[in-house]
Amino acid sequence: MVLYNLPYVAVVVLTIIGLGTIVLKQNLIKIFLGIMILESAVNLFLVSLGYREGGIAPIYTNAPDRVMVLPTPQALTLTSIVIGVATTALLLSFAIIIWKKYGSIEIGFLRRLKE
Amino acid sequence: MIPAFVVENSPALMIIVPFVAAFIAPFAGRAKPAVRALVVGGAMAITSAITLLLASDVYAHGTRLYVFGAQAATLAVPQDSGGIPVRIMFTVDPMSALMLVITAIAAFAVVIYSLTSERHHSGLGSYYTLFLLMVTGILGMVATGDIFNFFVFLEILSIASAGLIAFRIDGGVAVEAAIKYFVLSTIGALAILVAIGIYYGEYNALNMALIAQRMQFTLLDQLALVLIIAALAMKCGAVPMHFWTPDAYSMAPSSITALLVVASQASLYGLFRTVFSLYNITLNAACVGWLIIILGVLSMVVGVTMAIPQKNVKRLMAYHAVSQTGYMLLGVGVGLAVLDNQPLLEAFGYMAMEGGIFHIINHAMYKGLLFLTAGAIFFRIGTYDLNKMGGLGHSMKWTMVFFIIGALAIAGIPPFNGFASKLMIYESVFVFNPVLSVIAMVVSILTLASFVKVFHSIFMGPVLPEYKDVREVPGPMLAGMGILALVVIVFGLFPSLVVETLVAPAAHALADQGMYIAAVIGGGA
Numbered sequence: 001m002v003l004y005n006l007p008y009v010a011v012v013v014l015t016i017i018g019l020g021t022i023v024l025k026q027n028l029i030k031i032f033l034g035i036m037i038l039e040s041a042v043n044l045f046l047v048s049l050g051y052r053e054g055g056i057a058p059i060y061t062n063a064p065d066r067v068m069v070l071p072t073p074q075a076l077t078l079t080s081i082v083i084g085v086a087t088t089a090l091l092l093s094f095a096i097i098i099w100k101k102y103g104s105i106e107i108g109f110l111r112r113l114k115e
Numbered sequence: 116m117i118p119a120f121v122v123e124n125s126p127a128l129m130i131i132v133p134f135v136a137a138f139i140a141p142f143a144g145r146a147k148p149a150v151r152a153l154v155v156g157g158a159m160a161i162t163s164a165i166t167l168l169l170a171s172d173v174y175a176h177g178t179r180l181y182v183f184g185a186q187a188a189t190l191a192v193p194q195d196s197g198g199i200p201v202r203i204m205f206t207v208d209p210m211s212a213l214m215l216v217i218t219a220i221a222a223f224a225v226v227i228y229s230l231t232s233e234r235h236h237s238g239l240g241s242y243y244t245l246f247l248l249m250v251t252g253i254l255g256m257v258a259t260g261d262i263f264n265f266f267v268f269l270e271i272l273s274i275a276s277a278g279l280i281a282f283r284i285d286g287g288v289a290v291e292a293a294i295k296y297f298v299l300s301t302i303g304a305l306a307i308l309v310a311i312g313i314y315y316g317e318y319n320a321l322n323m324a325l326i327a328q329r330m331q332f333t334l335l336d337q338l339a340l341v342l343i344i345a346a347l348a349m350k351c352g353a354v355p356m357h358f359w360t361p362d363a364y365s366m367a368p369s370s371i372t373a374l375l376v377v378a379s380q381a382s383l384y385g386l387f388r389t390v391f392s393l394y395n396i397t398l399n400a401a402c403v404g405w406l407i408i409i410l411g412v413l414s415m416v417v418g419v420t421m422a423i424p425q426k427n428v429k430r431l432m433a434y435h436a437v438s439q440t441g442y443m444l445l446g447v448g449v450g451l452a453v454l455d456n457q458p459l460l461e462a463f464g465y466m467a468m469e470g471g472i473f474h475i476i477n478h479a480m481y482k483g484l485l486f487l488t489a490g491a492i493f494f495r496i497g498t499y500d501l502n503k504m505g506g507l508g509h510s511m512k513w514t515m516v517f518f519i520i521g522a523l524a525i526a527g528i529p530p531f532n533g534f535a536s537k538l539m540i541y542e543s544v545f546v547f548n549p550v551l552s553v554i555a556m557v558v559s560i561l562t563l564a565s566f567v568k569v570f571h572s573i574f575m576g577p578v579l580p581e582y583k584d585v586r587e588v589p590g591p592m593l594a595g596m597g598i599l600a601l602v603v604i605v606f607g608l609f610p611s612l613v614v615e616t617l618v619a620p621a622a623h624a625l626a627d628q629g630m631y632i633a634a635v636i637g638g639g640a
Contacts, residue, residue: 022302028294035301042305042312049316073315076263080308083270087301090274094281094294101287 007048014041028098028105032091039084046077117168123188125169126181126205129215129254132162137247141240148239152230155243159226162250166219170212174620178634180260181205191635200322200635206260208631209620213472214257214384216617217479220602221377222250228487228595229370232494232588242282248275249374253381260635262311262393263321265385266304269350272378273300280367280375292362299359303346310339310346323393324635327628332397340398343389344406350382353444354413357437361421364433365499369490370595372429373483376436380475383440387447387625395628396455404452411444412551415558423565427499428489431569432482435525438558439478445555446471446540447625449547454626463543468622469614470539476617477532477606481524484599488518491588491596492573501572508574510585515574517596522570524603526563532603535610 014037021034050073056063058071095105102109121128136158144151173179180189182204191200207215226246233239252272259265277300281293315321317336318329330336349356360379364372390403418438425431450468453459491514492507493499508515524531527538537559545552587593606613624630 022298031298035298038302038305042308045309046312046315049312072321073312076311076315079263079267083267083274086274087270087297090277091294091297091301094290094297097281097284097290098287098294101284101290 004053007044007051011041011045011048014038014044026107028095028107029092031107032088032095035091036084036088039080039087043077043080043084046073046080049073121165122168122172124181125165125172126179126207126258127183129162129165129169129258130251132158132165133247133250133254137244137251140243140247144240144243148234151239151243155247156226156230158247159223159250162254163219163223166215166254169207170215170219173207173209173212174616178206178208178624178630180635181207198636199320200325203264204260204322204635205258206324206631206635207258208634209624210384210388210472210622211257213476213617213621214381215254217380217476218250218253218257218377220598221479221483222253222374224483224595224598225370225373225487226595227598228373228490228592229368231591232370232490233368236283238282242279245275245278245282246371246374248272249279249371249378253374253378256381257384260323261321262314262323262326265323266307266311269307269382269385270304272381273297273304276300276363276367276371276375276378279371280363282371283366283368285366289366292359292366296359296363299349299356303349306342306346310342313339322635323388324632327393327395328632328636330394330397332394336394337398340389340394340403344386344403347382347386347389348410351379351386352414352437352440353410354417354437354441357414357418360437361425361430361433364436364486365427365429369429369486369493372433372486372490376482376486377479379436379440380479383443383475390451391454391625392628392631400454401452404448404450404454407444407448407451408551411441411446411448412554413441414438414444415441415555419558419561419565423561423568426501428492428501428504428569428573429486429499431501431565432485432489435562435565436478436482438562439474439482439525441558442537442540442555443471443474443478445544445551446474446536449544449551450622450626453547460626463546465619465622465626466539467543467547468626469618470536470543472621472625473536473539473610473614473618474533476613477524477536477603480599480602480606481521481531481533484517484596484603485521485525487592487596487599488514488521491592494588494592495585496582501569504573505576505582506574506578507582507585509578510582511574511587513587513593514596517593517600518570518574520600520603522566524607526566527559528563530604530607532606532610535607535614539614 018034018038022031050070052067052069055067055069058068099105143154182202252268255268277293277297281290283289313335314326318326320326352360415438418434422431422434446467450464453464524533527533541552
């Protein structure tokens with residue numbers, strides 16, 4: 001039972017690590033890493049939803065007559081990973097501009113909007 | 116007159132046209148900027164035309180389905196699928212159609228405006244790519260009938276918006292605003308994805324109608340509901356998750372801000388769609404209704420009080436946008452609170468919902484107009500600082516007229532459209548709870564006070580020496596503002612016509628979950 005739920009435990013742990021990183025860290029790159037960890041948590045959650053114990057890959061041609069894992073969550077995860085790449089790329093390019101303009105990527109320097 | 120192919124495939128075409136044009140635009144710009152202007156303007160005109168065509172068709176003939184990859188576009192449930200809609204589909208009901216109308220009008224006005232206002236800036240190839248992707252995202256979000264598809268379009272919209280908010284780097288300040296917006300929307304989108312995972316795990320479905328039919332409102336569903344409400348309320352800028360709004364709205368180019376308003380409304384649509392179409396009466400309507408009402412009242416009050424001391428005209432308008440979003444949440448929240456009580460719903464619930472939904476379309480028009488006038492002022496004098504402005508009424512007469520129209524509409528003065536929708540909200544909410552109605556009126560008065568001040572400091576007074584040579588903005592920018600101003604006036608003069616033809620069907624479609632499900636599961640029959 002514990003073993004079966006292990007992915008979900010991992011999801012919770014990753015979520016906590018991710019959120020903690022986003023909230024507590026001062027460095028922009030580390031905050032972005034936190035977001036990526038959070039993304040991995042969600043992806044893991046989606047994939048574990050579709051897992052069936054002892055299931056095989058859901059490829060119908062010539063498949064033996066056995067339980068298959070669900071294909072849809074895998075498709076969702078794939079899409080989500082692609083979106084995650086775009087997100088990360090954009091965030092990192094923001095970090096580059098901030099570094100060029102301010103000479104630092106610590107959050108403490110990002111206070112010009114506050115006035 | 117219009118080919119049957121276009122009518123039949125309009126839901127797909129309205130996504131494909133801006134999406135393809137988005138990636139043609141940079142190459143067209145290589146040849147000549149005029150070619151790019153032609154491509155972008157033409158694509159947007161075609162998109163708006165198709166969108167309006169689709170919307171009018173939905174209003175005339177009821178909910179339209181568009182099933183991707185099926186033998187027939189309306190074949191939601193294939194014969195061999197055992198009664199389950201397996202394909203990705205667009206479900207365009209009157210509520211979606213209303214959002215389509217808003218997007219079509221606003222995006223078209225914005226594109227006309229920005230073809231001139233952005234002419235002298237660099238990097239326009241990517242500007243229009245992101246702009247058209249934003250339009251694609253908004254249209255997809257409001258049209259889709261598949262909840263994962265909703266997430267994908269939401270992310271397209273977020274990424275494109277974040278890129279555009281940071282577009283004028285502005286010494287790094289605009290990038291700060293974009294980081295704030297994008298970190299929040301990514302976390303929000305992940306929350307929505309978790310909710311989608313929960314739905315899939317429970318109901319084996321991603322189709323909204325099928326989830327709605329199977330909805331049990333278990334503990335997990337409540338968790339998913341909380342995740343979705345939190346994420347989408349943040350995306351539409353409701354207090355207490357509004358803090359990205361003033362930064363993002365003020366740092367984005369003005370034409371983009373006008374579109375960001377529409378993008379916020381699309382998130383609001385997602386919120387209403389989830390609450391009404393997915394859950395409807397299975398949830399504790401009074402409880403969630405009051406939650407939305409409280410979000411609304413907080414947004415109204417906090418938004419307007421934060422707006423009054425602002426010195427930057429766009430930050431001020433952004434706080435007013437937060438405040439106006441509160442009206443929509445209030446109106447629709449009241450409708451939701453009495454959803455399980457048919458007599459009360461008939462008595463004032465529908466009217467409150469109609470008021471809230473009418474305010475969505477009105478807000479997109481007058482707020483877009485106001486942001487465009489702020490952009491016009493910036494175009495000529497290069498500052499948003501209210502203390503540095505003055506006496507512009509002498510030289511920028513048309514901009515002043517458009518600003519007055521927008522300001523009076525947002526303050527709810529007749530005969531402009533803001534009055535029509537606010538009156539509906541006041542009247543119906545007063546029956547529900549007089550205190551809420553009084554708060555709404557006070558907020559409206561404060562809004563008026565704030566805009567009188569802004570109007571005075573921008574346009575009144577003697578001509579300042581440094582702005583002696585300021586001229587009116589070019590014609591196309593005035594045309595963009597003029598479209599929105601025209602809509603504001605027409606909607607204000609004929610509110611009952613608009614409510615009957617556009618808004619009431621939308622409100623009823625939203626409240627009637629059975630119709631939404633039947634349109635899909637009933638095989639389109």
